[in-house]
Amino acid sequence: MKKKIKKISLILLCIITLSFLLSYIFRNEILVYAIEKIQNKVSQKYDCTFKIGQAELIGISGIEMHNISLKPNNADTLLAVNTIKTKINLFEIITGDLQINNLEMHDGYIQLVKNKNGRNFDAFLKKDTLSTSTSKKNYAKTAYKLISKVLNLIPSEMKLNNLSLKIDDMGRKVGFNMQQLELQNEKLNSKIIVTSASEKQTWLLDGRANPREMKSDLRFHSADTSSIKIPYIEERLGLKSNFKNIHLQLNNIDYSSNELHIDGVASINQFTINHPKIASKDVVIDKAKFDYKFLLGTDFISIDSTSTAQLNEIKVQPFVEYNTEEDTIYKLKIKIPETQAQAFITSLPKGLFRHFEGMEAKGSFSYNLDFEFNKNKPNNLIFDSQFHKNNLQIVKYGEADLEKLNHEFTYRAIENGILQRPIIVGQSNPHFTSYEELPTVLKNAVLTSEDPSFMKHRGFITEAFKQSIIKNIKTKKFARGASTISMQLIKNVFLTREKTLSRKLEEILLVYILENNRITSKERMLEVYFNIIEWGPNVYGIGEAAVFYFNKKPQELNLNECLFLATIVPKPKKFMWQFDATGNQKDYVVKNQNFIKNLMLKRGLLMETDTIGQSIPIQITGNARSFLKIKLVEKDTIQATEEIEF
Incomplete structure (x- = not known):
């Protein structure tokens, strides 16, 4: 039996030795086969031509290639490299399970082009339509395989010289030229020249990296004391940004028991960003740090x-x-x-x-x-x-002095970035209407329409905010807000009308401070609100509105007139479209006002006796009548083309 085992072992040893000798003797043929296999795959799957001008084996595992190129058919060249030297196992090339340990590359580029004919990299972004697998994806396993594959392609030792990444997006060009990159004994050093239409910079990337141990500690910064300006996105998105340095640490990647742990630290210093949708001027973050722990499971x-x-x-x-x-x-x-x-x-x-x-x-x-x-x-x-x-x-307080709400102050609306005429919020304004002078039915009508729980909430309505999120997610767009009167007041008195992230965040914080620090009463907030909001073209405050529409004082308004004024608050400059050619309100408008009236009755804000004699349609008798599109020309009525002055 022992002799038989020895005999089998000897035969296996001979086969392995013979295979090794044959592999070495025919290594160039194996290399040619491997290259042809890759070329055919690239041609069939991506409709591209992959060429290698010259390839030869150096020793047992060394490969040297020259004049490598990848060109999509009918598009610009995607990749071109003059020289590549590396050491890999030929059988790994055949199986596709590559692990590169040494790499040298000289003189080459990757070029990403988008023009009127399309993009030269589109073929590599297409999903695999042949895959028919319906099995559930294991996120941890899939991610670990991908990370391992990528890190295996990063050599543990490498020297790169004069390699570039060129981007041409409809004429917007930027280039990243890696003059040199060296990774030796886990120590990484590189120098990158970045060129755009307006800037030329020198970036440095240095630190320690060990792709086999899956660890790194890298620092990205400028070659001098200046900040790194991020190119391309300014021309593409209008976003200006720069930073002093970025520090990236990868401390641990561990896959066990169907869970993947990825731990590390990322930090950035002196990060500046500027975009009209974010704020009206530069936003600066002195330092930010993220000690991250990603966890993936099945x-x-x-x-x-x-x-x-x-x-x-x-x-x-x-x-x-x-x-x-x-x-x-x-x-x-x-x-x-x-x-x-x-x-x-x-x-x-x-x-x-x-x-x-x-x-x-x-x-x-x-x-x-x-x-x-x-x-x-x-x-x-x-x-x-x-x-x-x-x-x-x-x-x-800072620039937004919330205390001024407790005193007489001057309010100026902003329209399209232009300050409007000053409105004094106080007794020295003849149109000012105190809280006590506001008709109860008008207050309740506006609150019912705009913010029913204003007197109870602390600036925000959680349920309304939840419903807003649900609606916006369902419609996949911003279809509903959750604005309260508190938020409208802060926006009008202290902030601008600009639609920026900055203004919205300030609005939220200022509302919280106003409502939760007893700076002023709810009654005073409502009083200011009624005296500053826009009720029509160049009409501010309920005092002006009552005259403009009905030639009355606010205290003289009847139920239907109050309901009308409540419904035009969201779009006061479009009030004229509520009326038909005879000067009467359209049916849908009357239905809307009846809806608000019925809500008020249901909530006990109105009694049935309050509605007696209120079936008569409202009549616009003030200067607002000249804005209506009435076909019957009255003797004393002239179509207005200018705003009313008070």
Whole structure:
């Protein structure tokens, strides 16, 4: 028996030795076969021509290739490299399971072009239509395979010289020329020349990298003391951005028990961004850091709650998850631990909260947000926002002095960036109407239409916000807001009409401060609101509106006139389209006003006796009548073409 085993072992050894010798003798033929296999695959799958001018084996595992190119048919060349030297196993080429340990590349480029004929890289973005697999994707396993494959293609030792990435997007050009990159003994150094239409920069990437151990510690910065300006996106998106340096650490990639853990740290210093949709001027973040812990399982992808994001001195513990175990569920949890209020204010990005600059506060606060959306059960949305304060107090206001609401002040609306005529909010204005002078039915009609729970809420309506999110997700667009009178007041008195992220964030914070620090009463807020909102073309405040439409004082308005004024608040300059050619209100308008009236009756804001004698249609008798499109020309009526002056 032992002799038989020895004999079999000897035969196997001879076969292996012979295979090795044959592989070495015919290694060039094997190389040619491997190249032809790749060329055929590229041609059939991507409709591209892959060429290698010259290829030869050096020793057992060394390969040297010259004049390599990849060109899509009927499009610009995608890749061209003069020289590639590497060491790999030929059988790995055949099987497609490559692991590159050494690499040298000289003189080449990758070129991404988009022109009137299309893009030269489109073929590589197409989905595999031949795949018919209906099995559920294992996110952790798939991600680990992809990461391993990519890292295996990154050599543990390499030297790259004069390699470029060229981008030409409809004439918008930018080039990244890697003059040199060297990775030796885990130490990485590189120099990149970046050229665009307006800038020429030198970038440096250095640090330590070990693709086999799946670890890295890299720093990305400018060759001098200047900031790195990000090219292309300014011309493409109108977005200006730059930063001092970026630090990237990859500390751990571990796959076990069907879970993938990816841990590391990313940080950025002196990050500046400018875009008209973000803010009216530069937004600057001094320092930001993300200590990330990604966790992937068979049916979920998440940022673990042990991760920490830091913006200057503000620390946030986020949890984000995409889960497909049963339904498709999106989860978001945000926790801001106990934070000093002043540290929070001074840590806000400069330029994003300009109305808070100079603000001083004492005390502390903490915050928790719990959000969950089930794609298959959208009405079960969870939105729970909890703000806890500890002796929180505003000591000094910044540019937005909320205290002015308690005194007479001058308000000026802004239309298309232009300041309108000044409106005095106080007794020195003959059109000013105090809270006590406002007709109760008018107050209730406007509140019913605009913000029914105004007298009870603290600036925000959680349920309305939830319904807004549900509606916007269902329609896949911004179809519904959740604005309250508090938010409208802050926007009108303290902020501009610009539609930017900055204004919206400031609006939310200022509303919270106003409503939760007893700065002024609800009655005073409503009084200011009624005296500043626009009620028509160049008509501000209820005092002017009552005269403009009905030649009355606010106290003299009847029920139907109050209902009419309540319905035009959202679009006051389009009031004339509510009327037909005879000067009477259209049917749909009357139905809308009856809807509000019935709501008021249902909620006990009106009695049935209040509606007696109110079936007579309203008559516009003030200057507003000249804006109506009435066909019957009256002797004393002239079509107005100019705004009414008060």
